[in-house]
Amino acid sequence: MTTQSTAEPRPQVQELDRVTIRFAGDSGDGMQLTGTQFTRTTAAFGNDIATLPDFPAEIRAPAGSLPGVSGFQISFSSNDIHTPGDAPDVLVAMNPAALRTNLADLPPGGALIVNADAFTANNLQKAGYAENPLSDGSLKDWNLFEIPISTLNARALDGLAMTSKQVDLTKNFFALGLMFWLYERSMEPTLRWIEEKFSSKPVIAEANARALKAGYAFGETTEIFHTHYRVKRASLPPGTYRNVTGNEATALGLVAAAQLAGRQMFLASYPITPASDILHQLSTYKHFGVKTFQAEDEIAAIGAAIGAAYGGSMGLTSTSGPGIALKTEAMGLAVMVELPLVVIDVQRAGPSTGMPTKVEQSDLLQLMHGRNGDAPIAIVAPATPAECFDYAIEAWRIALRYMTPVAYLSDGFLATGSEPWKVPSVADLPSIAVEGWTDRETFRPYRRDPETLARPWAVPGTPGLEHRIGGLEKADLSGNISYDPENHHRMTQLRHQKIANIANDIPDLQVYGPSRGDLLILGWGSTYGAIRSAVERLQAEGHAVAHAHLRHLNPFPRNTGEVLGAYRRVLMPEVNMGQLRLLIRARYLVDAVGLNKVRGKPYRIAEIEEAARLLLTEGAAQ
Amino acid sequence: MTTQSTAEPRPQVQELDRVTIRFAGDSGDGMQLTGTQFTRTTAAFGNDIATLPDFPAEIRAPAGSLPGVSGFQISFSSNDIHTPGDAPDVLVAMNPAALRTNLADLPPGGALIVNADAFTANNLQKAGYAENPLSDGSLKDWNLFEIPISTLNARALDGLAMTSKQVDLTKNFFALGLMFWLYERSMEPTLRWIEEKFSSKPVIAEANARALKAGYAFGETTEIFHTHYRVKRASLPPGTYRNVTGNEATALGLVAAAQLAGRQMFLASYPITPASDILHQLSTYKHFGVKTFQAEDEIAAIGAAIGAAYGGSMGLTSTSGPGIALKTEAMGLAVMVELPLVVIDVQRAGPSTGMPTKVEQSDLLQLMHGRNGDAPIAIVAPATPAECFDYAIEAWRIALRYMTPVAYLSDGFLATGSEPWKVPSVADLPSIAVEGWTDRETFRPYRRDPETLARPWAVPGTPGLEHRIGGLEKADLSGNISYDPENHHRMTQLRHQKIANIANDIPDLQVYGPSRGDLLILGWGSTYGAIRSAVERLQAEGHAVAHAHLRHLNPFPRNTGEVLGAYRRVLMPEVNMGQLRLLIRARYLVDAVGLNKVRGKPYRIAEIEEAARLLLTEGAAQ
Amino acid sequence: MTAETLPVLTRKDFVSDQEVRWCPGCGDYSILAQTQKTMPDFGVPREKIVFISGIGCSGRLPYYMATYGFHTIHGRAPTIATGLKAARPDLMVWVITGDGDALSIGGNHVIHAMRRNVDIRLIMFNNQIYGLTKGQASPTSEIGKKTKSTPQGTVDRPIVPLSVALTAEATFVARSVDTDTAHMQETLLAAGHHRGSAFVEVLQNCVIFNDDTFAPFTAKDVREDRMLVLRHGEPLVFGKERDKGIRLDGLRPVVVELGKEWSVADLLVHDETAADPTLAYILSRLTYPDFPVPVGVLRRVQAPTHDALIEAQMAEALAKRGPGDLGKLLLAGETWTVS
């Protein structure tokens, strides 16, 4: 075995605060599984973690090709962390294509573990390498570990009744085992998982277990790695934790909302990346009274959700940007008939088909304005994967209390990224139940609750409340068709006021940092982690920099203007061309500056830090 | 014949500057036709005019019912006028329902001409009158002329081989004839029209002609009207004029654009009020090389338009707000593949089905933001019916020169309202022709023109340029699929820059009035006339008030910020809840104040005047 | 409340307080009247009945029914009905639509509601024109039809609504005519009593934009000779004198005179319950003037409904896994505790 390690001899065990690992390989190499297993183990161990999967839109692009590369990054720490890490400390590259597409992210001196067996002429060519980088000296700036993973793994599986192709499919577990050794993780959770998963295929189970153990043993017994690392448990607040992705937390939050409201939930959806998993997961919750329906398209999906809402269920629809574009006409109908409805948008990079598996925050204005007529709806947006749980409930609270459609904005990074979630006790969750209307005497289809301006939810089947609703303008109170000019003006204002009033019923915008100062960084959605980390760094240097993160995007919290006014400058990083910024500027006439990178990737902390520094120095120069 | 006229004896002929008449009756009474005939005659006579039809969404609501009332208002003048008049001077009410729904608009002292025959118990009841208003004294504030129009008309038609129902259908021409006499109009154009229209039905032709003449004679011979009126020709700039509605002018502008570009036009549309007439009219222009296609829905319509554009035609689609909601996904595709496309939205009152025949300006933000991803397009909006001609051409100029979708925003008031249009000479129209790409050597699907950033239009059929486009993010230059992070960022910026650059190629925002002062009233679209008239009044009183009207809504003219900055206050009247205001505030951080009435009706001049005065005095109090 | 204890309802109980706003003479009036008349027959309390419509003149119908009603958006009524019925199997759901609403913009939703056997009764008012938007061609307009949008005649071949419904696997397919009130009642009754996706086409006269389109075969004096009333189990006989019939020549239906060469025994016998839809398909394609126009029930078969299948899965999940325990669900998977 050849190794060109340039690592200095180091002590046997080294303690680290934080480590970031990226697994990268061919889509067929099982990188997502490898990453997930490392994540589970690490989460269960008690580190704080954050993950970032990154995979191609193709189901299985040609083996060895550049577009076929799939990656999974995990950052874990003994402290509270907010992002999956700007740059990996360790890159595991299972083939030349993975090396080529990921190397630029690995800082010089970083550890680079490659499967040397994969650097064949054919694979090198597919990756566009004229020379073998392992031998042409081009990797000298990194701490390179060349390991013939395929060979070693095959040897470990010797004797099992498997084809060589099957054997090769387990090599990711060899790599995983090696990383487990390197970072002092237990193999137990993964071994248990293997056992369960392949209970009906004992040979495959045996093979995977052997691969894992072989990788672990390789680390232990060879001398390539002069050391291994320890990242202590994080001191998270007490509680029971689990690791969740945003899509998982969203689905759990939705089920919880149904239980808290005491109503049947009805999800009608049409598959689309990266939202489909919410449909998949909810379709396994029938014993919670959750009905799911895969419609013929997005229009039918929202139509069915509205139908269910009309019938008294919690009508729900989930999609991504292109699907929202198809739902807007029906969302307008829901505004006019004032029924509760939650519309989930797991955003991806646009416009049009765009980059389906990549993150972007560019549907905010579509949800805010993308309907004919003046048709306001409420909008909420969780900031982290775990928060998805809370905001799924919050979306429902608003929808039910105000009889209105609510948009819930997640994105590809939140959806597939993960973090530890402190599991709440059910007893601590809010009740969001609302009563249907039954009283005949006082019933008027558009009589409003004086506080919320919500109209009664009078569902078919309720005797004596037979009435008609529809998309034509409704007469105040009676709900009959009305072309009366004054009525239309009044109803338009009522629809606006109803949404605006929600501001009285949501928490103030919180500020992290000084309550006034030089710079406020204002964000929303999945930029949370990067902004918070950047602000922490700047604060540590003594800058008067604060972070505020909006979760309610329509209406805004009541103190938003006040908060914005307390800082000399406002910086708004968004993974779009400035959508929230437009709304903030229009509303508060604050000259907020945008940071707008749309690369299909989450922000790196450094990018935000840099933009912030620029504004801070600009100020100093004045 | 009873008349309760309270009119004072007046001289035989009185000269007036301006008169506003409203015809109102049952949908079955032919009020739109009556109004149109009066308009044609008046336009041809040489008055400046402005018209406002107002009709129900029902095809034919029950005869005599309130929702069945149809109205047509025309204002004509010897001066330059901008609106169909805040309030009528004369109301012609053909039945009780028409009286009831229109009387509130007639100022005290105004002339009220009613068809007394229609005030039957049955009709009174349908209109919700407990007492007959003609006899209960409730009309004493108006100058009432009770005329038994049905009876008089029937008498005039005596001896014709017609059913009494057929006879009754001509009574509107009796009313028309009377108005012709009252305002000294010639019957000739209408008599000619009758002759042509009913050339195959001589009895009907005869009946209508007799009805018209009988009405005229009635005015001349009876003494009910002590006077008749003269409104002199307006001194319009020299030229040849015709009267056009906005929809007509739009259709003509589109045909002109096709001729000026020297390309086939392909309109794909799905019927919807108030946009359908553009489809109807263009479908009669096949000899101009205009193809029209009624698609199965709005999505198919824009799809077909994009297909035609891809093939080198001028792909066009027309609709109203609910239809736009369905087109947004495909508009995003057009943004991504950068093809020229014009999308016409004749706005109506929303949200949802709303009030289909009523005016509103509430689709601006839908067109600006209603697409997934960051997907900018250009937007233009004519301000008057006649301007629709110019901006149809302008929309095409931009679409072709910049290879971009362009939204063209009209509305129900522009679409059906009319004004005199000075017909341009074809030689004076701009050339907007662009060449398709043919050169193989230099061809790259996404190589851009350095000035416009437009990509080449390389249409199928061009040898050697075979290439593939699509909705996935495109690699710069090659147009191949790209998931490269930097490429996506660059392409997103290029798409924005391309639209932003159009600002270099459009005229500055013009100001009517002082170039700096106390108040700027900023409008767009069909509010033009009311704003201009209000500003004229205020200027006449010496106020430092100016009017600016945006026709390019994205991007804005380059001097917009400068103009806004030159006034102490900015007032923005819109028939929506403040959509342009949001964009202006966000862009220029100007504290523009909104005037937002959404009544399905155009602004009255007085409403704008009043809002302006409020801001002016507020200022004075400071 | 069981059917026995229900107050007996009459037509009047189904008339709402809203003024009816169709053109005088419109065929919609008759459809509305027959609908109101048949409602009491179902023994369903008023509050359990819902009318859902799209946009078009037809779409106004729900306002006139004293039941629950939802006037939705163009073409999408079947989707809303699908969601409502899936969420609320206890309701009786009717969908009211037009030829443009159902077959132009809404064609796909109709097909999918039918294939899913959603338990809705979809009544399509076919006037072969767009009424509400003032007279453009619809997907059932005959080729060459001159309309506002097609001044030289439409170039699109029409589709046959009944064939579409059959191909979409609707479990109940029927046709009636606005002018034949008795037949319409019969048809609406049959549709109302069916469980599953029912598609009913009603030929409806639009007096304003397409007057008398169907008159060549529906007019009183000719209808017996030019229309074929389908009756389950009976041979396909028609004609004022019951002297004509339809027999099959191979797969080709032919009109024959009875009495000479052919007798009733030679004729096709109608079987609305045939598992195979071929007979119904052949009937759906008979058009005037080559054939008499068939009215009545073309197909009526039993199949599990969409809502029943969903409920079965709900029950299965419950039986297998017990009622969901939220606390347990949240704590599922790997957890760890920090203290």
Next chain:
Amino acid sequence: MTAETLPVLTRKDFVSDQEVRWCPGCGDYSILAQTQKTMPDFGVPREKIVFISGIGCSGRLPYYMATYGFHTIHGRAPTIATGLKAARPDLMVWVITGDGDALSIGGNHVIHAMRRNVDIRLIMFNNQIYGLTKGQASPTSEIGKKTKSTPQGTVDRPIVPLSVALTAEATFVARSVDTDTAHMQETLLAAGHHRGSAFVEVLQNCVIFNDDTFAPFTAKDVREDRMLVLRHGEPLVFGKERDKGIRLDGLRPVVVELGKEWSVADLLVHDETAADPTLAYILSRLTYPDFPVPVGVLRRVQAPTHDALIEAQMAEALAKRGPGDLGKLLLAGETWTVS
């Protein structure tokens, strides 16, 4: 350039420079290869050929063709093709779509393109699953199918693509299988030479999410016994030993053994040009295991195409009114002059 003077093209001329990105073993590879192979046969220059696709794994095909290509949005390819063909009758337009793209979200557009007889060749890759979104049920998935979105099995009855195409009045309807390269070439050739709306279903194996769905009847060893190759004018014989056939019992197709009670003369004879679609409809509904699965051309009839009808109206208008004069048009109607 006439067909004679055209350079002779070969398959290679139709292979683009883009790397093909389907899963190894996917049936799409074969469809692509056969498509590239048949292109030269049409004698159409490369620049006159356009491939338009929707979204799905199938939707990638245009990138791999060295012709013009447009990868559009989900379900809408037929609309874009309709506009392109109407604007540009000189082009040969192919539409590439999947079972979800064509029959779920895009069902209505397919129907309307077919009924208009738009001169496009629509090739639907039917893998009875959503491939690109990783395995959800499609409208052609069998009832009860367990997928990611239907863990207890889908409750939706499938629709039959060929029946839908027939009911939509497509003038050419055919089916082939990815694994039978010769038959696929034959079918694509026939589709390519047809003028009018052509609908071709290709049964396509998705190795990842629905592997071997068709294997029970397409596998080499059984296919002759379980598939029925349709040939115009020939009786419906099948089986390795050509010992089975299909005859009609009334309207009901039945499988019979030849040689004993029945002979070839008793069998149904295929007629792809029959004006009446009934035979094709019956064939479209034969499914395994009750029947052999038919492949080949079910229907091929002539009718004026959409673009030809539009051009005829353009010509008619021109002939009647002369070339449009913009100046005159602007001055049409009542005008007056101010001097």
